[in-house]
Amino acid sequence: MSWVYIENLKKYINENVEIKGWLYNKRSSGKIHFLQIRDGTGFVQGVLEKSKVDEEIFENAKRLRLESSIIVQGKVREDPRAPSGVEIEVSNLKIVQVPIEDYPIGKKEHGIDFLMDHRHLWLRSKKQFHILRIRHEIVKAIREFYDSRGFVLIDTPIFTGAIGESAGNLFQVNYFDYGKAYLAQTGQLYLEAACMAFGKVYNFGPTFRAEKSKTRRHLTEFWMNEAEVAYYEHEDNMKLQEDLVSYVIQKTLEHAENHLKALDRDISKLEKIEPPFPRISYDDAVKLLQRKGFNIKWGDDIGGDEETAISQEFDKPVIVFNYPRHIKAFYMQPDPQRPEVVLCDDMLAPEGYGEIIGASQRIHDYDLLVERIKENNLPLESYDWYLDLRKFGSVPHSGFGMGLERVVAWICGLRHIREAIPFARTLYRLHP
RNA sequence: UCCGGCGUAGCUCAACCGGUAGAGCGGGUGGCUGUUAACCACUAGGUUGGGGGUUCGAGUCCCUCCGCCGGAGCCA
Incomplete structure (x- = not known):
């Protein structure tokens, strides 16, 4: 399975690819996880369905915190619901690292002093x-x-x-x-x-x-x-x-x-x-x-x-x-x-x-x-x-x-x- | 350097005339098969920037120090 950058995903519709990146947000319900992934070239959503993957993979996804580094494999799928037009139907998830502390930058707004202190x-x-x-x-x-x-x-x-x-x-x-x-x-x-x-x-x-x-x-x-x-x-x-x-x-x-x-x-x-x-x-x-x-x-x-x-x-x-x-x-x-x-x-x-x-x-x-x-x-x-x-x-x-x-x-x-x-x-x- | 503003939970902010500190997000636990800063329930979390003063009582008023923000001058 080949490593593909998110900016090139549209060339791989219906193909299985591997993405190496980070989790910048996660939404989930009991039987489906939506993994928001970035890799430096773009942003894409990975969809992980409980009924389609091993129990262990689905459970692992629950452990992920913001900015976990992950490698996901899955099929590229066109979907009108996705802002970029494509998403990944995740079949495998490898965790490179789960952050050892909570990621300081949250989803809500921050003040400029805090952001500049965390510029890195x-x-x-x-x-x-x-x-x-x-x-x-x-x-x-x-x-x-x-x-x-x-x-x-x-x-x-x-x-x-x-x-x-x-x-x-x-x-x-x-x-x-x-x-x-x-x-x-x-x-x-x-x-x-x-x-x-x-x-x-x-x-x-x-x-x-x-x-x-x-x-x-x-x-x-x-x-x-x-x-x-x-x-x-x-x-x-x-x-x-x-x-x-x-x-x-x-x-x-x-x-x-x-x-x-x-x-x-x-x-x-x-x-x-x-x-x-x-x-x-x-x-x-x-x-x-x-x-x-x-x-x-x-x-x-x-x-x-x-x-x-x-x-x-x-x-x-x-x-x-x-x-x-x-x-x-x-x-x-x-x-x-x-x-x-x-x-x-x-x-x-x-x-x-x-x-x-x-x-x-x-x-x-x-x-x-x-x-x-x-x-x-x-x-x-x-x-x-x-x-x-x-x-x-x-x-x-x-x-x-x-x-x-x-x-x-x-x-x-x-x-x-x-x-x-x-x-x-x-x-x-x-x-x- | 000068002028102005701000500093309260990890973050963003509330708290009336000085009367005993509150919400959202984030964290934890549980729920949810199409979420878009997801949502719902429960839960933990505080030396109110530091020091001093006034007061029966200070997050709130005064002094001082520190930090940051905005602007001026100067420039790209």
């Missing part, structure tokens, strides 16, 4: 199954997008010296006798180096921010995809972002629609996501917010509530571009027509999910970059190799970073980003 077990539940499968498809789509366009994957380091946008929110670690190292909060500067070697490059990996943020949009460790392209200017950059996000949505719909439906996600809202995306300048965004009653003036940064208000005007992600120079990072290229603004953009996801991409064209002129570093009171010597890039064949180039968990939360329709990553690291949570 919570992963087994249905909602998490669907979310993390969707995350997997999103990651695949991101990689496919770049690979199909001739980008080269350049993995940027996680241990770095003190280089990045600002030092205040870096995690420090001891690095042998060299002193302190810092966990990367961006790989951008390294990608800028790499794009001068490979033209089109991207990275994808964990990023660390020691910001004491306590919101539904923040993690201290999150996955970020960054891209950097030599000879790309602001407009090319925005186009690339639209194409990426649209591709990811379309591929996720293609490969994970069943999981999205299982989460009750409104698919129609995702189906609309295709280029071009609405674009609004920072200037117009401020005017829009003023009309909506926000107390904001030109030069102020756009906060979380304001972002939500802007994104509510559109049913696609909206690109807000050309922010004032003084509220953005030192390396951003000034607008040649208006030096008080820089050639940058943020992409805000719809439905209040906030910023998913931060992007800019980078300064390629050596003297201008030195001036900006000094202006921001940053140590010139830390940027020695970064400045080198402007000495040798410097060209205009642009790039961006996309936060994976925010994209996952948006696509899945999650209220909080912590469920968009297998083991979330937040301000007060390092365990499990």
Whole structure:
């Protein structure tokens, strides 16, 4: 009898198969047991009838507790009463292990603190199954997008010296006798180096921010995809972002629609996501917010509530571009027509999910970059190799970073980003 | 770091103006051949987060500490 995964059961109608999995719930009456089985690929009900199996097997099923690991054998049967359309007529049941304690996660609702404390077990539940499968498809789509366009994957380091946008929110670690190292909060500067070697490059990996943020949009460790392209200017950059996000949505719909439906996600809202995306300048965004009653003036940064208000005007992600120079990072290229603004953009996801991409064209002129570093009171010597890039064949180039968990939360329709990553690291949570 | 909220059975929550602690789920026992968070009956289960105070009396009011949640700032 062959071992079959639940996701493939429909190919084995009326055949005898073996399923290796776990019991996630059980309902029974005196002469029939309904075993709810999962195996990591899906969920199926096994029906065990007293009149059709050995007495011993039926009695063994009574001993099963939630999350018992079991191997069942039986015939695959189409049944309109089953949510997935098939169930297993169990003929044999092997118990691998009966849990030695009661399974802590019950069928009724739990509080978030309890669930996060049991994240290692919570992963087994249905909602998490669907979310993390969707995350997997999103990651695949991101990689496919770049690979199909001739980008080269350049993995940027996680241990770095003190280089990045600002030092205040870096995690420090001891690095042998060299002193302190810092966990990367961006790989951008390294990608800028790499794009001068490979033209089109991207990275994808964990990023660390020691910001004491306590919101539904923040993690201290999150996955970020960054891209950097030599000879790309602001407009090319925005186009690339639209194409990426649209591709990811379309591929996720293609490969994970069943999981999205299982989460009750409104698919129609995702189906609309295709280029071009609405674009609004920072200037117009401020005017829009003023009309909506926000107390904001030109030069102020756009906060979380304001972002939500802007994104509510559109049913696609909206690109807000050309922010004032003084509220953005030192390396951003000034607008040649208006030096008080820089050639940058943020992409805000719809439905209040906030910023998913931060992007800019980078300064390629050596003297201008030195001036900006000094202006921001940053140590010139830390940027020695970064400045080198402007000495040798410097060209205009642009790039961006996309936060994976925010994209996952948006696509899945999650209220909080912590469920968009297998083991979330937040301000007060390092365990499990 | 700041502002707000919460902490009662293993879990999710009740408990009026301060008056002697209650339900569902889960556990145990029994019943039930189509259940979909199955159902029905019985049953066990509590130092009300820790410490201090007010009071004849505190889950309830006050102080303090701890833990977590939400938001702000900052960002993806």
